[in-house]
Amino acid sequence: MTHIWPIGGGKGGSGKSFLASSLGHLLAKSGKRTLLIDLDLGAANLHTLVGVPYPEKCFSDFIAKKNLTLEDVKLATPCPNLFLISGANDTLDIANLPYEKKLKTLKAINKLDYDYILLDLGAGTSFNTLDFFLASRNGIFITTPEPTSIENVYRLMRAIYFRKIKHYFSAVHFRDLEQKVKQHFDEISFSKPERIITVIKKDFPEKYEQIKKDLDAFCFRLIINQMHKQDNIALGPQICKIVKTHMGMPVEFAGYIAYDEHVHDAVCQRVSFLERYPHTRAANDLRELGKKMSSSSGEQLSLNYL
Amino acid sequence: MDKKFSEMNYYEMLDVPLEATAAQIRAAYNNALQMYQADSLVSYSFFSQEERREILSLLDRAYATLINEHEREKYNAELARSGTLDVSGKSAQVKKEPVNLFDLSRQRDFFAARKTGNADLRKKIEQSQRIQEIISRSVLTGADLKDIRTELGVAVEKINQETKIRMDYLRFIEEDKIERLPAPVFLKGFVKAYLKSLCLEPADELAARYMNSLPGKN
Numbered sequence: 001m002t003h004i005w006p007i008g009g010g011k012g013g014s015g016k017s018f019l020a021s022s023l024g025h026l027l028a029k030s031g032k033r034t035l036l037i038d039l040d041l042g043a044a045n046l047h048t049l050v051g052v053p054y055p056e057k058c059f060s061d062f063i064a065k066k067n068l069t070l071e072d073v074k075l076a077t078p079c080p081n082l083f084l085i086s087g088a089n090d091t092l093d094i095a096n097l098p099y100e101k102k103l104k105t106l107k108a109i110n111k112l113d114y115d116y117i118l119l120d121l122g123a124g125t126s127f128n129t130l131d132f133f134l135a136s137r138n139g140i141f142i143t144t145p146e147p148t149s150i151e152n153v154y155r156l157m158r159a160i161y162f163r164k165i166k167h168y169f170s171a172v173h174f175r176d177l178e179q180k181v182k183q184h185f186d187e188i189s190f191s192k193p194e195r196i197i198t199v200i201k202k203d204f205p206e207k208y209e210q211i212k213k214d215l216d217a218f219c220f221r222l223i224i225n226q227m228h229k230q231d232n233i234a235l236g237p238q239i240c241k242i243v244k245t246h247m248g249m250p251v252e253f254a255g256y257i258a259y260d261e262h263v264h265d266a267v268c269q270r271v272s273f274l275e276r277y278p279h280t281r282a283a284n285d286l287r288e289l290g291k292k293m294s295s296s297s298g299e300q301l302s303l304n305y306l
Numbered sequence: 307m308d309k310k311f312s313e314m315n316y317y318e319m320l321d322v323p324l325e326a327t328a329a330q331i332r333a334a335y336n337n338a339l340q341m342y343q344a345d346s347l348v349s350y351s352f353f354s355q356e357e358r359r360e361i362l363s364l365l366d367r368a369y370a371t372l373i374n375e376h377e378r379e380k381y382n383a384e385l386a387r388s389g390t391l392d393v394s395g396k397s398a399q400v401k402k403e404p405v406n407l408f409d410l411s412r413q414r415d416f417f418a419a420r421k422t423g424n425a426d427l428r429k430k431i432e433q434s435q436r437i438q439e440i441i442s443r444s445v446l447t448g449a450d451l452k453d454i455r456t457e458l459g460v461a462v463e464k465i466n467q468e469t470k471i472r473m474d475y476l477r478f479i480e481e482d483k484i485e486r487l488p489a490p491v492f493l494k495g496f497v498k499a500y501l502k503s504l505c506l507e508p509a510d511e512l513a514a515r516y517m518n519s520l521p522g523k524n
Contacts, residue, residue, distance in 0.1 A: 151351035198310065238341050238348040241321075246311060246352070 004109065004117045004136035010152030012123035014144050015225040016040070018263065018273070020120040021049040025274050026290035028082035032115035035074065037085045039132050040122035042095030044087025048270060051078045055086035060094055062108070063101050070108045079272065083114075097128050106135055123152075125159035133160055137218045141251065144226040145235055161193040161249055164215060165200070168207050177204075194247045212248075220251040223289065227256040254293055257285045311361060315385060316368035328373060335369040427505040430458055441506070446516040451500065452480040458504060469499040476500070484521060493517070
């Protein structure tokens with residue numbers, strides 16, 4: 001069975017690519033065939049982190065050419081068992097992936113045969129990011145303990161929730177729902193899926209049951225990166241609690257990664273952080289995380305809108 | 307989302323069990339404040355200003371109600387009446403909860419209980435032939451001590467609590483694990499404290515007899 005872990009975080013610079021490369025490294029080291037896919041379309045740089053500075057094939061080739069599969073564009077990395085689909089030489093208009101190309105990609109990802117597939121997603125909440133994030137039940141949110149980053153991760157969570165709700169409604173019905181929500185609350189309520197869901201609960205009870213069941217089956221996880229010593233140690237569990245109580249979204253707190261200057265050094269030297277500095281605090285945290293997460297990954301989701 | 311925050315009962319808002327103690331409620335309230343206060347990192351941008359104000363006022367009310375015993379009883383009765391919770395069975399359990407070790411009121415009971423307990427122990431020692439027989443022997447080993455203790459029906463944990471001797475040392479003494487025992491100078495004190503906590507007289511002499519019976523001595 002292939003585990004797909006999309007990694008998203010809303011804000012740029014929160015460590016999505018770093019986490020993807022590190023987890024990929026750890027999983028590959030433990031003997032799992034692991035594939036990293038750089039889906040940060042238009043701002044790809046994962047190849048630099050895993051030591052493939054000049055990738056000769058890339059994701060764009062797969063999008064542009066009919067007869068190529070994702071297998072054909074994958075690259076080997078210096079680390080055995082770890083493979084990469086790079087976005088380095090993507091065409092410059094790749095950021096706005098058309099709908100049918102996105103479906104093609106999602107289908108192709110589902111067909112791949114690896115132990116683990118990590119999707120490194122872009123910042124922001126574009127449809128591409130949201131849909132790739134929803135490609136699996138085991139999405140990972142990453143944030144730093146700063147207001148800017150937390151703000152964005154909440155926004156990403158809400159956007160994902162919203163996208164999920166939208167899957168259950170046709171365009172006409174959705175406009176209908178929109179009207180109702182605006183009646184019940186005020187104009188801005190539409191940015192809060194937790195308010196929309198109360199309306200759905202009242203007016204579309206059978207849809208509510210479906211959405212709830214679907215959402216409860218998800219196993220989102222939250223990682224807090226760049227944790228300084230003085231930061232509130234209860235932050236992670238509290239974020240998960242607030243999201244659970246007020247948004248009804250099940251998010252499990254996976255752990256912290258300590259702030260570490262060595263990460264910067266390793267990135268500048270363009271070598272794998274875990275190999276260059278294996279005995280730093282951040283490396284320990286990563287190993288701990290990798291162990292915890294690979295032992296507790298749930299079943300895979302079949303995409304219900306394909 | 308099963309329930310809106312404003313529809314939750316006070317226990318759910320503070321995320322405490324129905325039988326929570328005042329200390330638990332206070333801690334839960336502090337935690338909640340940490341999460342919902344305006345300068346909190348956790349809920350930053352999560353709520354609008356009105357939402358936050360509403361939540362904080364709800365929390366305040368929940369805390370003020372639950373921390374006041376009288377108000378809490380009234381609230382529980384109200385919950386029971388509206389059928390949201392079955393309070394009757396659970397509030398009876400509150401008294402069975404273990405009390406804090408450092409609770410002052412409990413300490414008083416503890417010393418009183420110890421006094422009456424001591425009288426009981428003395429009586430038992432006088433009446434038990436087996437104990438009298440062990441005490442009158444010229445050799446006293448750890449196994450004998452254990453026999454006396456079990457004869458008196460005293461748990462080793464109780465001795466540990468009263469004497470503050472580490473559990474493993476108590477076990478080594480009772481099991482006669484000579485090589486694991488502490489230095490003689492400590493051992494003698496430990497055995498004396500052990501004997502005293504069991505009200506065995508004369509503790510000094512019995513402890514000396516125990517020390518003399520150690521194999522290293524001969």
